[in-house]
């Protein structure tokens with residue numbers, strides 16, 4: 001099992017989510033906004049929210065590098081791109097959702113090819129933590145670099161942030177695009193242009 005991205009939490013040290021603590025906190029929030037946590041409609045809400053948080057933050061207990069343990073020895077040293085991987089994450093500043101699509105490309109080296117679904121699983125694991133879009137992007141790219149030592153990696157993430165749409169600056173429809181470019185893609189403009197054009201089409 002590899003090391004975590006330095007910016008990421010020590011997720012493996014966490015055991016189970018403390019559902020009881022989330023329930024208490026949600027009850028307090030309901031009281032603090034001036035509603036009655038004991039009215040019918042809200043009675044089970046703390047329990048539901050606790051269950052939901054356990055689900056949307058389940059990446060806290062998953063090491064994304066695990067998905068790259070099993071490699072197929074396939075003699076393919078050309079680009080592999082899995083695009084339009086949908087993801088949902090929670091912005092660490094406001095704990096509201098941001099969501100969109102991730103595109104992951106790499107050029108395998110030395111026959112280290114992984115199952116396509118593992119790229120999507122890594123995106124999902126990383127997204128299901130309190131996050132920044134930039135950190136999802138670089139964490140996925142760096143995990144692939146560390147585990148597969150490929151010729152190059154590109155991760156592009158495009159997302160809509162609810163903290164920018166339903167509140168605050170209120171700019172619905174605005175999209176944020178982030179990219180992490182590693183290896184050959186960083187210094188070969190033609191390779192980079194190819195992958196970005198494949199992502200766009």
Ligand SMILES: Nc1nc2c(ncn2[C@@H]2O[C@H](COP(=O)(O)OP(=O)(O)OP(=O)(O)O)[C@@H](O)[C@H]2O)c(=O)[nH]1
Pocket residue numbers: 091092093131132133134161163164167168169
């Ligand atoms: N870089 C980055 N910023 C984010 C992300 N998600 C949310 N933010 C921003 O985080 C910032 C937090 O700014 P603050 O001024 O501390 O908080 P705030 O008063 O709620 O800010 P506003 O959203 O402008 O109302 C905002 O500008 C958000 O748009 C992200 O994934 N990456």
Ligand SMILES: [Zn+2]
Pocket residue numbers: 091092093094095096161163164
């Ligand atoms: Zn936010």
